[in-house]
Amino acid sequence: MAKTVVAGNHGGDIRSDCQVELTLSDRGGLRIDLDSKVDVLFGRHIRQLIAEILVFFSIKHAKVVVRDSGALDFVIAARMEAAIKKLVPSEKEYLLPPKINCAQQRGREARRCTRLYLPGNTPKMMINAGLHKPDGIILDLEDSVAPEKKDEARLLVRNALTQVDFYGAERMVRINRLPYGLDDLGYVVPHYVQVILIPKCEDGQQVHQVNKKINEISQSLQQPGEIFIMPILESALGIENAFAIAGAAGNVIALAIGLEDLTADLGVTRTREGKESLYARTRLVNACKAAGILAFDSVFSDTSDEEGLVQAVRESKSLGFNGMGCIHPRQIKAVLNGYLPDSEEIRKAVKIMLAWEEAQASGKAVVALGTKMIDAPVVKQAIRIIEEAVDAGLLPVTWREEHD
Amino acid sequence: MTEQVMNINAAGRTVPAMVNDSPAIPYQGVGKYSPQGNKKAPHIRTCIDFPHDGDKRVVSLKEALVKCGLKDGMTISTHHHFRNGDLLANKVFDIAHEMGIKELIWFPSASFPCHRHLIPYLKDGTIHHIEGSMNGPLGKFTSEGGMKGTGVLRSHGGRYQAIQDGEINIDIAVIGAGCADSFGNANGLYGPSASGLLGFALADAQYADKVIVVTDNMIDFPCVPWQIQGNYVDYTVEMEGIGNPEEIVSGTTRITSSPDRLYLAELTAKFCEVTGIIHDGFSFQSGAGGTSLAVGEFFRKIMKEKGIKARFARGGSNRYLVSMLEEGLIDYLLDGQTFDLEGVQSMAENDHHVWTSPFTSYNYHGKGNFAGMVDVVILGATEIDINFNGNVVTHSDGCLQHGLGGWQNCLFSKNVIIPVPLFRDRIPVITDEVTTLCGPGELIDVVVTERGIAINPLRQDLADKVKGSGLPVRTLEDLMNEARAICGTPVKPGFTDKTVAIVKWVDGTVIDQVRQLAV
Numbered sequence: 076m077a078k079t080v081v082a083g084n085h086g087g088d089i090r091s092d093c094q095v096e097l098t099l100s101d102r103g104g105l106r107i108d109l110d111s112k113v114d115v116l117f118g119r120h121i122r123q124l125i126a127e128i129l130v131f132f133s134i135k136h137a138k139v140v141v142r143d144s145g146a147l148d149f150v151i152a153a154r155m156e157a158a159i160k161k162l163v164p165s166e167k168e169y170l171l172p173p174k175i176n177c178a179q180q181r182g183r184e185a186r187r188c189t190r191l192y193l194p195g196n197t198p199k200m201m202i203n204a205g206l207h208k209p210d211g212i213i214l215d216l217e218d219s220v221a222p223e224k225k226d227e228a229r230l231l232v233r234n235a236l237t238q239v240d241f242y243g244a245e246r247m248v249r250i251n252r253l254p255y256g257l258d259d260l261g262y263v264v265p266h267y268v269q270v271i272l273i274p275k276c277e278d279g280q281q282v283h284q285v286n287k288k289i290n291e292i293s294q295s296l297q298q299p300g301e302i303f304i305m306p307i308l309e310s311a312l313g314i315e316n317a318f319a320i321a322g323a324a325g326n327v328i329a330l331a332i333g334l335e336d337l338t339a340d341l342g343v344t345r346t347r348e349g350k351e352s353l354y355a356r357t358r359l360v361n362a363c364k365a366a367g368i369l370a371f372d373s374v375f376s377d378t379s380d381e382e383g384l385v386q387a388v389r390e391s392k393s394l395g396f397n398g399m400g401c402i403h404p405r406q407i408k409a410v411l412n413g414y415l416p417d418s419e420e421i422r423k424a425v426k427i428m429l430a431w432e433e434a435q436a437s438g439k440a441v442v443a444l445g446t447k448m449i450d451a452p453v454v455k456q457a458i459r460i461i462e463e464a465v466d467a468g469l470l471p472v473t474w475r476e477e478h479d
Numbered sequence: 480m481t482e483q484v485m486n487i488n489a490a491g492r493t494v495p496a497m498v499n500d501s502p503a504i505p506y507q508g509v510g511k512y513s514p515q516g517n518k519k520a521p522h523i524r525t526c527i528d529f530p531h532d533g534d535k536r537v538v539s540l541k542e543a544l545v546k547c548g549l550k551d552g553m554t555i556s557t558h559h560h561f562r563n564g565d566l567l568a569n570k571v572f573d574i575a576h577e578m579g580i581k582e583l584i585w586f587p588s589a590s591f592p593c594h595r596h597l598i599p600y601l602k603d604g605t606i607h608h609i610e611g612s613m614n615g616p617l618g619k620f621t622s623e624g625g626m627k628g629t630g631v632l633r634s635h636g637g638r639y640q641a642i643q644d645g646e647i648n649i650d651i652a653v654i655g656a657g658c659a660d661s662f663g664n665a666n667g668l669y670g671p672s673a674s675g676l677l678g679f680a681l682a683d684a685q686y687a688d689k690v691i692v693v694t695d696n697m698i699d700f701p702c703v704p705w706q707i708q709g710n711y712v713d714y715t716v717e718m719e720g721i722g723n724p725e726e727i728v729s730g731t732t733r734i735t736s737s738p739d740r741l742y743l744a745e746l747t748a749k750f751c752e753v754t755g756i757i758h759d760g761f762s763f764q765s766g767a768g769g770t771s772l773a774v775g776e777f778f779r780k781i782m783k784e785k786g787i788k789a790r791f792a793r794g795g796s797n798r799y800l801v802s803m804l805e806e807g808l809i810d811y812l813l814d815g816q817t818f819d820l821e822g823v824q825s826m827a828e829n830d831h832h833v834w835t836s837p838f839t840s841y842n843y844h845g846k847g848n849f850a851g852m853v854d855v856v857i858l859g860a861t862e863i864d865i866n867f868n869g870n871v872v873t874h875s876d877g878c879l880q881h882g883l884g885g886w887q888n889c890l891f892s893k894n895v896i897i898p899v900p901l902f903r904d905r906i907p908v909i910t911d912e913v914t915t916l917c918g919p920g921e922l923i924d925v926v927v928t929e930r931g932i933a934i935n936p937l938r939q940d941l942a943d944k945v946k947g948s949g950l951p952v953r954t955l956e957d958l959m960n961e962a963r964a965i966c967g968t969p970v971k972p973g974f975t976d977k978t979v980a981i982v983k984w985v986d987g988t989v990i991d992q993v994r995q996l997a998v
Contacts (some may be wrong), residue, residue, distance in 0.1 A: 145904025
């Protein structure tokens, strides 16, 4: 009896996905059995794609049953490849020509305040994710993917990186915990991933391991882009090593904290006030600032609690964090608005800058605004706030003229 | 078989000249068709022929149907106040089938998936065809060519028009009511099968040859308010099992939690804010679908922030509109259909929650109607084409799926806005040409998609108002091309030459046909 394998998902509330059931045989050619809600519209095209992929992997005799709930080509291709590779190990990859401008890079200084997590094996959430305008999209291979689905998620994420337009959001991938996660890199580094998130990172050595692997893979690429690293610290040991991790390599651009695992590691219950993690959070912020990189806070897990989120962001900002992961698109706006400077901060910063520039021009050594002295750190802060505000469109580029 | 004679109507669509052996007038354009003559009048009735004490009860629905003279070829009307919980229409045809009656015409105000029960009767000839709507399983059955006659799709307003100008003669109207007295006064406000109002049965009560009121909640005279007046009623029946309460007011009127739909709703509300459509004293109508409900909620937010009140809202009433009424954000709620228990309760208790009917709201043969008074209506669609034409009855795969409801009638609102996704699970919504034309593009002002807002070139005033707002305005063609870049270009469905249904415009003319799916 020939072995039958299954990849992908079907049934229940699953949409934009498909399930491939593949049985190899010795003769009889290719039998493609497509059950699709878009059969009338795309049936012929889908059958052609399936046949093409089978031929690509040199499969001449097989029965394929595809149950389709409106999957796009990149999804069908990933599911087909996953099923085939369960039966026929192959180094070959079935790659669709990139659909988007993959060379677009965000650069080191880009805003990364809001990053939307997407489960790496759920295509329906990927297609419109960029519309919600997060700074980054994190295609997650780790906690949101069931262990038995890891292989197929890698292929789906690989395809999504070049096929889904995230409308300018930075393409990020959270790999699995090391060392297993090192194997994920082969699926994403050649496909224009821009940021790698290392979960449960505990020391700088792990950053080196990831970078070494990235470099190995990049050597065979024609135009390797710069890939940034964002370690997530989720253990007591990770927190203790925060500064070393932050400075482990030049491409580490931020640290993030993961409080679910951290509180478990500490043996405490995670509370809304967060007293139990205050030390870890401030330590991480301090390490980041010392290393000159950004600090990102843990996600806010109650997606229905809008006010709670606003409150959490306010506290987080006051501790020095620069952003927060989002687990639902509706969180993005609240998170961004919370971390951006508020109108009072902007007003003050503008006043300070104008006073400072006027003093500079007239050669005064000491500058005061009202009764308060303005010194270098105050100016530095004001410059940062104005830059952020201009960047976010909260302040016109011509703010000097408008305030004259 | 004789060759079918076809006409090309004013929208350029090919439509049959004869439908179910009667001539059908091709669509002539918006506001062009004005029939002359008299309205249909029911037979003269005399009170001396009815029980002197007003007690019109008979022991069973079957006896009532027999007394009404149920026979082959009659037109039987029922109503969709019980929505997907309707058991009554199914029972009427169970009885007809049992009596061996054939060739009936079913004239429902709408059909639901629960009516798949009737498919065997469509197959065996108990029912010849449906004039009303063919939803879900009935739609599929029709599209596959299973129905003996040709289905006729009408809007809620068009249904009233067809009754009034005699296009349809209802032989027996069977009106299910949440509450009634033995004289036939009835309403939908109380009892286990409470549905809110009975507006869709109003024309039937006034014009049908025979009228039966069926209730599972017979109370002593008087049943007030009498949404249906007993003076129109021939027989009353008390029986169990006319509706499934959980499906009548399903309680499923919940705002969508889909981030994409919420985004669409937010964009729609923003558009209405920026263009000043939301202004003090304005009026709006939005449906009970998840996205429409969400638009209402974003309206609420904007209205609260800006201190704006609406003079009236038209519904589809539901808990969200009711709470806006109670908060004082809306002066009056003009309700055409009640979707949840909060709506039913509010209608019973709040005199600013007023019941309406297709006569007040949409009727073509009235001296005006409410549709044109509404500042903005938010509607759905299965397809919109690059010329703003809309389809609500078939999907791009050619299969009949939905009825027209009040959709066509609502197109006469001052601003018609259709929030739709560019595609649904690869099924295109923005297309080059609608599969079935239900609403002409000249009446559709704005199409809001998650990837951009298209404004009808006829509405330069709206285009001017959004300038500089930062809202993503694009052409429909541009949006369609993006959809195709993402999903691919779909193949058109194949059809045979057989007309399985026609789509009526609000004036009774034929705007398009639905053809049988090729296998």
